[in-house]
Amino acid sequence: MNFLKDRKTLAIAAVLAACALPLVITDEYALRVLNVFFIYSVVALSINLIVGFCGQLDMGRAAFMGLGAYWSAILAVRLHFPFFVAFLTAGIFAGLVGAILGFLCRKSSFDYLTLITIGFNVVCQVVFLNWIPVTNGAMGIPKVPTPSLFGFAFDTNLRFYYLALGFLVVCYVLIERITKSKLGRAFEAIRDDSIAASYSGINIQNFKVLNFAIGSVFTGLAGALLVHYTQYASPFNYTLDESVYQLQMAILGGLGSLPGSLLGTLILVVAPEVSRSFYEYRLVFVGFMMVIMMIYWPNGLLGKAGVGERLIGIMRFRKKEPEEAGRWTK
């Protein structure tokens, strides 16, 4: 089982397996769930980049999804831009808004960032609902065209599957590269000890803004892709509850662990589909999970010293000293 330790081989194997998956799963409904899972994974990854790697508690991610979605939908429906342009500019737009918001929060502390992101989510929701000439109010924007690239339309669930998979792989690789780079180490330094980081020559404020902007680009892209998939932009999809649910995807998998975000998203996207009653109680479930996980496994399923590592530790029968309770932030 040595090859399992090589992460690159493992990753390539996982992608190949995912490519072959539609051979096994032909059910349209299951494909649809998987597509949604791929897109939400990118959202969870972007949350992980902001909350897990930089330690900034952002509670308004759904607003950025909404911004990307509405931007793309309006460009494609009203102004007849091709999908490619609408989609990419949606990411840039969300990134710019994120940069501006981050820039405004530059001087303020942690609590204000959380508050401001919540406020931003509320403001966005109000604007989506009430700016009727542009967003069509509560009716939303219907008939958003399906994505198409170079004349090839991704109009079935199967075709879209590969687009969404490709999108996830690209975003995952990019985010992984970011976290492994100097930039990512700077983010982690800020998270772990911002005073020490500033003495190591890291400009905390600028890096926080950068982090926020990068995360927002990914969130915006995911929102745009999702709206082209569901073909309908509704203002009720971008609420604060939605933001919290997305935050829980990242927390469940493990803040600071990228594969963890995928696992967390998988669980929280599939579970409501499998069980209707889970869907009804999902917010209660999320509430309990947040409390219990933060007390017992603050690092989630796949994070450092998380549930996953403990299970592996048990399987190996190795008596390890329990690590310093892996709190990922001071």
Next chain:
Amino acid sequence: MESGTNMFFQHLINGLSIGSIYALIAMGYNMVYGILELLNFAHGDVYAVGCFAALGLLTMGVHPALAILAGIIVGFVINLFVEKLAYRPVRYSGRVTPTITAVGIAYIMRNAILKIWGPETFAFDIGVRGSNLQFGGIIIGTLQIYILLIAVTCMVGITLYLKKTKTGQGIIAISQSIPTAALMGVPVNRTISIVYGIGGALGVIGGVLFCIYYDSIFIGIGFALGTIKAWMASIIGGVGSLKGAVMGAIMLGLMESMVSGYVSTLYKDAIVWLLLIAFVLIKPQGLFPAQVAEKI
């Protein structure tokens, strides 16, 4: 011109009375915040449980005063439990962790209310129908005066409690430094529990007044009208200071009533948020910051 001035004073009165309700909610919130610097997301939803409990007793025909008293006790007790179960274990593990447990508690509470009472708006009638007093063209409900009186009484009571009693002094000591307070013999866990309890009780008082003022109760009094407003008020007034919370809340009430009176009702929330964000950028420490000795 005459009616314009009248209009202005009417908005002023409305803003003051809604502001004094916010002040009660914000006081409880700010006490907790001042001590642990924990964003108590659950504050609103915990006191909402208290208010709904009062509603439940009211519909069962219990005397309003008893029902409200029971609601206040429910708020107090729930906050004690929540503190012990969800906040104490993560008290010393950074900022993000306790904030997330608080969000979790908020969701548990809110959904518990939704399961029991549902999302409808209920009438909240305690049988006190104040008459209206008229000064020139301005209408002041006696209810508004009562609310203002109750708010002021609570504020004075809490201030005296903090200044004059031993526990109160313990609370102030803990808010400055937990280790030092512990070394001086302040029972840290018990004192923090008491703060949470008082916070919940004050929240219920504010929440019940809110329901009486609007004659109705619905799920939104917890988060949207409670936690968020309390938070805004604390930020405007200055985090961790009671005076700041009260002044901030009254300013917030005035701001809201002026914005919806003169600018736009539809965008009221958005505009208030934008004003607040601007405020944070200009004066992040608030108008009346808590006086804490700087470490040198």
